[in-house]
Amino acid sequence: MKMSNLDWLAWVFVVVGALNWGFVGVFKFNLVEMVFGFGTLSMLVYTLVGLSGLYFVWMALSKKK
Numbered sequence: 001m002k003m004s005n006l007d008w009l010a011w012v013f014v015v016v017g018a019l020n021w022g023f024v025g026v027f028k029f030n031l032v033e034m035v036f037g038f039g040t041l042s043m044l045v046y047t048l049v050g051l052s053g054l055y056f057v058w059m060a061l062s063k064k065k
Contacts, residue, residue, distance in 0.1 A: 013045075013051075017053065
């Protein structure tokens with residue numbers, strides 16, 4: 001299956017979110033806030049991670065069998 005540009009972008013954000021939560025859980029270190037600060041930019045990254053996760057849920061549930 002070939003992934004579109006949107007699929008790749010969503011995949012990158014899902015991986016970023018997963019790695020960030022892994023760092024938070026294991027090391028109590030928030031990589032997103034370390035890189036982007038505590039402001040609007042980090043909230044935008046969190047929003048994009050959440051939307052990317054919803055996108056993949058929608059893709060998984062909408063696949064025809």
